[in-house]
Amino acid sequence: MTLPKRTLSVAPMLDWTDRHYRHMARQITRHTWLYTEMINAGAIVHGDPQRFLAKNDCENPVALQLGGSDPELLAKAAKIATQFDYDEINLNCGCPSPRVQKGAFGACLMNEVDLVSGCLNAMQDAAPDCEITVKHRIGIDKQTDYQVVADFVGTLREKTACRTFIVHARNAWLDGLSPKENREIPPLKYDYVYRLKREFADLNIIINGGIKTNVEITEHLQHVDGVMLGREAYHNPLIMRDWDKLFYGDTLPEISHDELIARLHNYAHQQIQQNQGTILRHMARHYLGLLHGMNGARIWRRNLSDAELLKTNNADLILQTWQQVQKEFQAA
Template sequence: MKSKTYGKRRISVAPMMDWTDRHCRVFHRQITRHTWLYTEMVTTGALLHGDVARHLNFNEEEHPVALQLGGSEPADLAHSAKLGEQWGYDEINLNCGCPSERVQRGAFGACLMAEPALVADCVKAMRDAVSIDVTVKHRIGIDSVESYDFVRDFVGQIAEAGCSTFIVHARNAILKGLSPKENREIPPLKYDFAYQLKRDFPEMEIIINGGIKTVAEIDQHLQHVDGVMLGREAYHNPFLMAGFDALYYADRPGALDPSREQVIAAMLPYIRRQLELHGDNGKGLRLNSITRHMLGLLAGVPGARAFRQTLSDSKKLAAGDADLLLEALARTRRVSEEHADERA
């Protein structure tokens, strides 16, 4: 299946392990049609020695969708990238930003920033293997390296290998002493490094990532770089993206501006279909595998806690009935109305 051509990655949702699986991406696609979506990181080893279909299957409505790869062997990455293109992905992204020790043991992720020549070889091998975009997601430095020159030289060397899109998580990666969670919070954000990269490489597509939570912040960043990638905020407060098509992709057909109720209604057929496809009464697929991604849909709405509680009820989830979403929504409305009556 040949990938289609989509517009620039003005807004995107970051690849997040255990979060941005295909069910999450289908859910996000009911909120925004044009925001770029990314898979969880898939290692080259998983594709070379594992179940390729399990790792690469996705739903047609997810486009535009990118496959993020983890690896450091050019030949393995080229083979994996080719598989991604054959499966229909719109972009191949190389992970040079993950700081976890498990990833470091595999000699990839953020530790690759110390080996720009190797990353350049990896990028060139993938570009030679596929016709779709090959991009790199990286940090601005590793450990105690604080100089802008480090990330500038890294981007410059990788650009020479043919990469024209860089997704810049604007923090250092601390490879020893901090957990992945701490690495997303403790190293200070240096957005000016990403801005300077755009000034130094005006022909490159520079996308900024890290700690971005509001439309106002997105708009501020877009004055300096080409695109913004949201991470945890897109997951915990997904309805933030409801206006993105109109705000950032008004020139593209099929823009969405849904209500929360419409998002739930759109997800119900998908959930029922998945439950039917994957075992008797959903026993091969837990309802929670899909609904867990939807817990933040009503963030900030009166009664949102009731929505989360209903969707987290283990007994109700075990029944495998997609109508649990409707029950959760109805309970939310009741709680909201009760609070409104109390205020009156």
């Protein structure tokens, strides 16, 4: 099977891009690359791989993002992951959270490029048929010179087989800012990522950070190979509905609201029936933004986040709420 280009992708987002979100996203876009949450390599090796790596058959193309800094542990996790049919395994070198720093991985790895190259090579050796990629920032703390990120990318290009670099176009401040502030306060420097593509033309350079509209996507694609969206694709998932046509040339019709809701209802019902312990709330929380900006969006969000309504764990709540929303459409 020929994989689509990484023209568009949805960023790995902790607690958000789980298999239930990825199932929903795949109903909306057929070609966009999806990413798991960052998963600690140690949790896979020492815990229950099925719990952390299980995915839906429909998700591909899908990438697993690993967190860690021990080449041996990352290699073991990558080898285990090969049993789960991921198309890519990505190493996180961009997360600035204190918890991740304490584990000596994430963004702080940008200061340890030789260690990163060792990690990537160990992962590639363990999973030779899976592409190994890296996601990183443009610098750490007060490192504001372009050469910082250029040296990081150049060294990895020389010492590893990694050819896909996903670049969050902000610095990561490891001290003084929360993870949320790290997504908003350090200035975006898209020109640094554009320059990487000019200077490393043979690499696949994907830009990430603060991108919210299809117009912005189109502009970025004039300069780089791909665009990765995060929070916009989560809070307003139907932004993805145009992507197959606009960016992949797909001529199949876009999914209707009726068909999408029906598929989500069927999925939720099957998950509750087949997977003991799966609860509706874990799936419905990802659906809250589906009516973003539309009449009835308030009813949709209210019902699918109502603890009393969700307590019955009945997937029919999705259809019942959609019926209420349709009445709102008719009354408008």
